[in-house]
Amino acid sequence: MLKQIDITLSPVDAQKTDNYTEYASKILKISKNRISYIKLVKHSIDARQRDIKVQLRFVIVIDEPNYKPEKIIFEPKNVTNSKEVAIIGAGPAGLFAALRLIELRLKPIIFERGQDIHQRKRDIATMYKNNKININSNYCYGEGGAGTFSDGKLYTRSSKRGNVNRILELFYLHGANENILYEAHPHIGSDKLPKVIENIRNRIIEHGGIFHFNTQVVDIIIVNGKINGLKLNNGSIFKTTNLVLSSGHSAKDVYKMLASKNILLAAKDFAMGVRIENPQEIINKIQYHNYSKIELLPAAIYNIVQHVNGKGVYSFCMCPGGVIIPASTSDNEIVVNGMSASKRNSGFANAGFVCEIKNEDLTEFKKFGVFAGLEFQSHLEQLAFNNGGGGLIAPAQRIIDFIKKKKSYDLPKSSYIPGISSSEIHNWLPKFMSENISKALQMYGQREKDFINENAIMIGVESRTSSPIRIPRNRETFEHVEINGLYPCGEGAGYAGGIVSSAIDGMNVAESIAKKIKD
Template sequence: MQKDIEIAVPPHHIDNMETILDGISKSLNVLPHRIKHFNILKRSIDARSKTIVYRMQVRAYIDEDYVPTEQNFSYKKVTDSKKVIIVGAGPAGLFAALQCIELGLKPIVVERGKDVKQRRRDLAAINKLGVVNTESNYCYGEGGAGTYSDGKLYTRSNKRGDINKVLQIFVQHGAHQDIMVDARPHIGTNKLPHIITAIRETILAYGGEVHFDSKLTDLIVENGAVKGIVVNQQQEINAEAVILATGHSARDIYELLHHKNILIEAKPFALGVRIEHPQTLIDQAQYRCDIRSEYLPPAYYSLVEQVKSRGVFSFCMCPGGIIAPCATDVNEIVVNGWSPSKRNNPFANSGTVVQITLDDVQGYDPLRMLEFQSAIEQKAFEAGGGNLVAPAQRMVDFVENRLSIDLPKNSYLPGTKSVMLDNILPDFVSQSLKGALPLFGKKMKGYYTNEAILVGVESRTSSPVRIPRDKDTFQHPQIKGLYPCAEGAGYAGGIVSAAIDGINCANAILSQ
């Protein structure tokens, strides 16, 4: 007999199998020897009361032997199979490629950036010299934006596809088994490159292709159907199916489609700043303690507020993290955040952003939201004074309209400059943030403080453009064989949801 139950376990006993077995025994009122096996299905921290515990969802096998089952991915040799071009080697592209191999299709992945190892040099130049390689940076390159910005695997995309399959593929390629059970699974920027490399090796081993420094510069379309692509303005690659998984920062792709009169649409997105606190402050607030227990992970938070009918919310919260410069072009500032697997840096940061609606940016141009986004990023660059120095302000100073005399120590390596962020952000964004931050402070003790720094701008939360597609076939409504995919097309928001969308696009190709 199998029983699914929930038990509470003290943090210092989280890995103690005897304690967990005892908890199961007491919960079910069954003697321990009758419990032949148990699996932890999910676990999460419950810090709502003074006594902090882990809540565990457990499946117990009572008087029944446990027979382990593993999901096997039946990859096939596809060297001579039908070709599918996949543009972009982010999570959507890589998981689309793996799914193609499962289905007996040959994926040809083209990536404008470099492999994960080569990307490191370009990231070092960004952080130390303030120099952006426009084809290899935090957004472009093998693994996409997620490779060097954390590897958070938390998602609400339960209805889009098989989340467990995505997690199992990560485990199969080197991720820790904990991601299968943690409520907020996380791999860490220090570990992701090895996992991404292993996924590439699987693609190659079964006959797929992966090409770096290969930028899509044109689509070959005949009689309303895609026939292939042009790479680097010279090389043609032919196939009758193209998955467009280019990510939300590939602005040239939107411009290419618009130039070719291929339908795209303006899309709402969110804009704001990245806010950083000392991690100890967040720990004290969330765990209600002076010093965080060694058995508890650095604390995270999630905050949301309505200010005059406009949503303000935290986004991509990074405990023990670092603020990263994520510009993809010269003369712009874009910030994001990431954490190593241990989340052991002294700061906690989170994007804190305001909804931008289509009504906020008047006009009919499908690129108008993108141009609005770009203009703010350029203003941030000018305010910082160059070399990717970011404009910044202390939190209370920002709300009370004061220039910060100095700035707190922070994790943003290119450096910060004290400015009035009101001069960069649109007025309705500034006013929404100013209304929300004190309210966040009422929800979380210690949050509203001048120890916190606001760094601008957090502008790439999602794509400001949507590439439409049919909800059943996943194809573009005008172009047969063109499959807009994941974040860059406006259909995903994070590593797992992007991976699921890549899998769904590959499945759609086979069904055609």
């Protein structure tokens, strides 16, 4: 007999995993011996009240001593001689499209402008050493895409678009810790994710898929409204009739290339702002109400949503125990983002703090048409560079000073390795953004007084939260509305915002291509 039960425990009791069978037997009012199998399927912390609780959900099998749990099934085929599907970009969208294609007996050929994971790590180390970005191998470009060196947070609000659990299962089957299958807020960590990504690549290659790293697609060839091939930066042409375009939203050159061929693009709302950082200790105190056994709890997370002047201002991609990193992809721009190692133990807590941006906010950029948002984004990234300290040194300000509109004469320690330099962010951030962010911080600060403290800073700019452009596609077939065989996919196409939603989109697109080929 299979049963599901929920147990609520104190953090102290929740640590005693050896006692779980006993807790379950008490709730079920049966002897421990009758429990043939017990599995934790949900784990969350309820810190809404001072009396913090851990909520656990178990699947339990009773009186079935020979019970064997179902295995997660993934059955890729050998696709060496199968029909080829080209994929631009080895980010989550491209990789999960490829994983699904090998299940569906199709051969993925992946073109990635960046390097494989090992060379990418070396390039990032060189970037820190030289205080200079490598424009094709960085925190956004390379094997695994933008999410490889991230917190690896695997939660998404887009569960309606597909099977979130399937993505978690595939990450688990490729080396992620089993806890991602039951944690309410699963995450992998920037120290573990590269190995998982490498395992995914090896799986695809073992089954006949092909990767071309350090290979940028510079043009797509269209004949009579149909995809016909790709031009690569090494001068060669790759013939294909099915193309997954999952190049992410940092690849501004891809949008420009599409526009130069009169391929329909659409502007969309997006969000930009700054990254804020606090000592993790303060966040723990706020979120866990000064709980005395804080060491039993993970680094606390927060989620801020405020509405100011009819616009959403919110925290984004919060990285507990994480670090702020330089995520630029070109010279003369500063873009920041955040990541955490699996243990989330840096001592800092950072999050994007961004303000909704709509087309009507971009009057000065109207002349750029569909590229208004993209140009505004570049403008802000260059402003951050001009107001930083040169190279990758980012502009920063204490939050208290930002609110008071005054310069910070000194800055507290920050996790951002290239260094920060004091800047009057309130002066150069566009007025509507500056005002909305300031107001939202004050509103939250009224509720959580400790949040705005002497050590709380902001670093500019957090500009790549979502794509300012959508590449329109058919809702059912996922094919571009005008170009046959072109499948815009993932975050850069405007259909995802995060690792899991991009991966789901990749799987959906792969299924659609397989269906079309079969029909």
